[in-house]
Amino acid sequence: MNLFDINQLDVDKREVLPFSLDCVEDINGHLCINGKVAIPITQINRVFDRTKVINVVDEGQESLGLIYFTSSKSSFNLENLTEGEFIAYLTEVSSELFLMEEYRFLYDYIVLDKSSLNRYMEKFHNTSAIWGQFLHKEQDRLRSHIREVSQIVAVSDIELPTMYHNEIAIRLIKEPFAFERFLKNYHLIELLFDYDLVNNIKQLDDDLKGIGKLLSQYSSKEFNRLIYVLGGRINSIPSLEVQLNNIDSFMSKAKVIFYDYGKDYNPLKIEDLENINLQGGFSFEVVKNVVNRNMDFEKYKVFLIKITCYWIYRIRCCIAHNKIGEFIFDSSDEEFVSNFGECLIEEVIKQCFKRVN
Structure with a gap:
């Protein structure tokens, strides 16, 4: 959703949310909720343990934000979301799908503190593939070539020696x-x-x-x-x-x-x-x-x-x-x-x- 969508939420919907919406604002096109901004991760290296939250720090060990593997969630339960996951949810979900029980996250997210947003976008966002092994931009997701195949021939007596x-x-x-x-x-x-x-x-x-x-x-x-x-x-x-x-x-x-x-x-x-x-x-x-x-x-x-x-x-x-x-x-x-x-x-x-x- 965007800032307008959230501001239009009626009282009944706000009451079922696991976290209150104390401060919602738009910062340079990014939705900021309670002082945090969720940036979608379109692709990430499979080497990471997706059951853990990863802390992202700069070279001085100052925390920039946390990576949440939200796309791995097999079922959606609003009450079980952490605050970071909740902010990612509000950032991603459309107003039409808001509060739908069958919702599945499309992306993983890095959730940044508001104070880190500008620095992250200027210094780290475009090079995340190198230092973090993940991507932010949808256009950076290279599409593998799809080979047209109408028939596969099963070959007998194949033997791998080792x-x-x-x-x-x-x-x-x-x-x-x-x-x-x-x-x-x-x-x-x-x-x-x-x-x-x-x-x-x-x-x-x-x-x-x-x-x-x-x-x-x-x-x-x-x-x-x-x-x-x-x-x-x-x-x-x-x-x-x-x-x-x-x-x-x-x-x-x-x-x-x-x-x-x-x-x-x-x-x-x-x-x-x-x-x-x-x-x-x-x-x-x-x-x-x-x-x-x-x-x-x-x-x-x-x-x-x-x-x-x-x-x-x-x-x-x-x-x-x-x-x-x-x-x-x-x-x-x-x-x-x-x-x-x-x-x-x-x-x-x-x-x-x-x-x-």
Whole structure:
């Protein structure tokens, strides 16, 4: 409600309130009740214990206000509200919903003392994401890209080899943004580097030279390790072709990421990618015609795996590094990561973890 709404409350409604309204005023557009102002928190880090009230202090340990996790309340009972929660309630509720028993808070709140309001708005409000891990402005809530999906194919015989893979898979589905999900997916593959190394060492027993050779290979570039891991696990080339051909919808973005910000180990020339796309996309006949007329199917398979590894690895580096020399993603690039990069790495993961009978 606003100042006008509260001033219009009749005596009967005021009498049922758990706290009296001794002083109600408007301060620069903020409703101030009994010397306190409730500022909505639109989003906050999940790390906090939402059953507790958090005291917010400045660098001199002077209290600025208290954070109330009001949006966590499963049921509304006016009599059980603290004064801070009550002020948040009056700030948020509309006059139409006022005193409705089924009301649910939309937001959490920081409730400030009147004396702290101006200082908070000037010095702390716009930077709360950094020092407090929460946001105030609705427009600061980035919307994650929604991928249109009409069908999900259940894949049999998927087997995660370690408890670490299982934990990452669980955390993966809790991530709202494609960038973080992509990294989690990449971690699933990355763990296979170590898993394969341990298993290969076990098979060598006390063959120190063999172990030394394995460790030497393991210490080589991560991109090469990625090719090694996928090379022995990718079996369905038609399924891989489908995902690679999704690049058709993102060619301009792909040229920037994979070529303008590309690396010298890119296995596919830009003109070849353009010609493959013009001739209908990735298939054995098209790639053979464009890249190498002497290519047999086994070489084609290796070639596709290298392209897949390059595209996955470059997307991973752009997300993870955020530095000069890498393409830096922003929210406008999430559709590319979600609809192309994430779909590609998800197909790779299904093949990597599908048990071969």
